[in-house]
Amino acid sequence: MDDFAEFYLSGKDAVFRAVLAAGGDRAGAEDAVAEAYARAYARWATVREHPNPLAWVLRVALNVRRSVWRRLRREVLGDPPEQPAAGREPDGGLRRELAALPRRQREVVALRLLADLSVAETAELLGITEGTVNTHLHRAVQALRHRLHPTRLTGLKSTTEVA
Amino acid sequence: MTIDDLRTRIAEEYGPDRLAVTVADIRRRAERGRRRRTAWAAAGVAAATVGVLAWPQGGVPTGVPLTTPPPSADAWTASYDEQCRAGWAAQPQSTGTTLPALRFDLRDKGRGLRIYTDGRVVVDCVRRDRGTPVEVGVLSIRESTVRSTAVDGVLADVGDGLPRFVGQDSVLANGYDRAGHVIGRAPAGTVRVDAVDPDGTVHQARLSGGLFLLWAPDGGLTQATVRAYTADRVIMEAPLRWFGGEAHGDRVAEICRDLADTALRQAGLAALPPRRFSWSTAEQSVLLYAGGREVLSCRQVSQNRVLAVAVAPAGTGSWQPMRSTSGGSSGRGWLIGRAPDGAVSGAAVLPDGTAVPLELSGGWFGAWWPIGPGDFTQRPVRIEISTATTVWTEEGGQVTRRPR
Numbered sequence: 389m390d391d392f393a394e395f396y397l398s399g400k401d402a403v404f405r406a407v408l409a410a411g412g413d414r415a416g417a418e419d420a421v422a423e424a425y426a427r428a429y430a431r432w433a434t435v436r437e438h439p440n441p442l443a444w445v446l447r448v449a450l451n452v453r454r455s456v457w458r459r460l461r462r463e464v465l466g467d468p469p470e471q472p473a474a475g476r477e478p479d480g481g482l483r484r485e486l487a488a489l490p491r492r493q494r495e496v497v498a499l500r501l502l503a504d505l506s507v508a509e510t511a512e513l514l515g516i517t518e519g520t521v522n523t524h525l526h527r528a529v530q531a532l533r534h535r536l537h538p539t540r541l542t543g544l545k546s547t548t549e550v551a
Numbered sequence: 552m553t554i555d556d557l558r559t560r561i562a563e564e565y566g567p568d569r570l571a572v573t574v575a576d577i578r579r580r581a582e583r584g585r586r587r588r589t590a591w592a593a594a595g596v597a598a599a600t601v602g603v604l605a606w607p608q609g610g611v612p613t614g615v616p617l618t619t620p621p622p623s624a625d626a627w628t629a630s631y632d633e634q635c636r637a638g639w640a641a642q643p644q645s646t647g648t649t650l651p652a653l654r655f656d657l658r659d660k661g662r663g664l665r666i667y668t669d670g671r672v673v674v675d676c677v678r679r680d681r682g683t684p685v686e687v688g689v690l691s692i693r694e695s696t697v698r699s700t701a702v703d704g705v706l707a708d709v710g711d712g713l714p715r716f717v718g719q720d721s722v723l724a725n726g727y728d729r730a731g732h733v734i735g736r737a738p739a740g741t742v743r744v745d746a747v748d749p750d751g752t753v754h755q756a757r758l759s760g761g762l763f764l765l766w767a768p769d770g771g772l773t774q775a776t777v778r779a780y781t782a783d784r785v786i787m788e789a790p791l792r793w794f795g796g797e798a799h800g801d802r803v804a805e806i807c808r809d810l811a812d813t814a815l816r817q818a819g820l821a822a823l824p825p826r827r828f829s830w831s832t833a834e835q836s837v838l839l840y841a842g843g844r845e846v847l848s849c850r851q852v853s854q855n856r857v858l859a860v861a862v863a864p865a866g867t868g869s870w871q872p873m874r875s876t877s878g879g880s881s882g883r884g885w886l887i888g889r890a891p892d893g894a895v896s897g898a899a900v901l902p903d904g905t906a907v908p909l910e911l912s913g914g915w916f917g918a919w920w921p922i923g924p925g926d927f928t929q930r931p932v933r934i935e936i937s938t939a940t941t942v943w944t945e946e947g948g949q950v951t952r953r954p955r
Contacts, residue, residue: 392574393574396574396577397574400570400572401568401569401570403570404568404569404570405565405566405568408565408568409561409565414568418570418571418572421570421572422570422572422576422577422580423580425572425577426577426578426580426581426584427581427584429577429578429581430581430584434749434750439792482560482561482564483564483565486561497557497561501554501557501558501561501562502561502562502565508793508794508854508855509793511793512793518854518855525554529554529557532557
């Protein structure tokens with residue numbers, strides 16, 4: 389197995405879950421992640437030397453999703469799916485409530501808690517400060533605590549995390 | 552429950568989700584993308600060729616009305632200007648004020664980049680092409696400054712350094728060609744600025760009133776090393792390097808070695824010189840390297856960021872006795888220079904009269920001192936070094952000697 393295949397197989401599911409949690413529909417997430425890995429493959433000689441190739445792929449995948457939203461906004465003359473999946477997502481409560489969060493909060497939750505990136509890596513990937521990452525995570529946790537059924541996340545409280 | 556509980560629940564929720572795409576699918580998709588880009592490029596060449604071939608010989612025939620006149624430069628400019636002003640007015644930071652003065656106005660085919668600044672606020676107004684609205688941002692405020700090296704959000708003169716803001720497109724670089732731009736402060740006496748991409752591509756900057764602007768409308772500048780040329784030196788600043796984990800001197804040294812071997816090497820650094828000085832507090836570290844023709848400073852400028860700046864004399868010259876380079880940010884100033892033979896002690900005098908004792912190592916002198924947040928003026932105004940028989944003084948660029 390070559391090193392791209394190894395890189396792909398070891399990270400594709402984690403990247404897919406993070407992009408899926410960050411927002412949008414399943415097909416769109418699959419397409420974005422596949423596109424991101426295709427771009428990584430097309431310039432693998434460069435990407436493999438990147439300090440964090442997985443973060444590179446995540447960034448590309450999220451950007452591909454945003455590009456789709458921007459294109460939809462122009463074509464449909466409506467708002468992008470800022471709160472896209474609420475009401476459409478057939479899965480459980482956590483998934484539905486996560487999808488109802490603002491985009492930035494979803495992305496921070498996805499990158500920090502699903503992709504397991506550090507605060508610093510998340511900040512760099514999203515182009516925001518570390519303090520803002522913590523703020524978004526804090527707000528996301530607060531919102532989820534209020535929205536989810538009390539018996540499922542009773543007493544959920546935020547903590548400040550450091551990379 | 553804590554964030555860890557939420558982490559566990561989300562992991563359980565999304566655990567069953569898997570990407571059902573094979574490696575072969577990815578490779579085929581990449582190949583399709585390559586063919587598509589090649590086809591687009593060929594189409595662009597064909598369109599240009601058709602345009603040239605169809606140009607009427609001998610000029611435009613008279614008496615033939617142009618039903619669809621091409622957009623004039625004036626119309627383009629007026630529309631662009633109007634959109635930039637409207638975009639600024641929509642920014643919460645504008646608070647009803649007028650757009651700062653236009654400092655740079657660049658265009659490339661249908662694309663444009665304008666930089667407005669009053670010295671404090673830096674606004675960029677980007678026009679991708681004729682069909683899309685401009686995007687206006689406040690570079691000196693918005694969060695993209697995480698990739699920038701501006702000190703406390705200001706393009707201040709920090710000595711031998713190139714504080715700069717990086718345009719949003721660079722932050723969002725996604726592996727395909729995306730325009731990038733960098734606006735920064737050039738050191739005093741700078742005559743030229745350029746930047747080197749990791750693949751060796753060199754971008755030339757425009758200079759105006761102490762500021763420089765780099766623009767790569769066809770992509771680049773995301774990880775560029777910026778170089779400034781003055782009459783007597785070349786300054787190279789590597790892209791800001793982020794790191795995870797705990798910050799300590801060894802980690803900074805490791806990053807510094809890597810930057811010297813990659814970004815700075817690409818920009819012309821011969822090799823990492825020997826380390827001469829290192830200072831650390833609980834919050835930050837400064838490592839100073841010097842040897843041969845080059846001096847390199849590696850500084851931890853926040854909890855997770857390292858900034859590396861290399862300085863070399865212009866041409867083929869070497870560091871002469873008492874010549875030095877200095878800078879400062881994040882509450883600390885630093886200095887390193889070539890010591891005269893036989894130096895035994897010395898001091899650097901700051902503008903407020905404070906004398907900072909010099910340390911000596913391997914024929915070089917160095918110092919590190921605290922400065923107030925946002926104070927960029929605390930750099931040495933005079934350096935004095937004694938040997939057994941002579942006192943050397945450097946002040947205002949002049950080096951003098953007197954018997955001890």
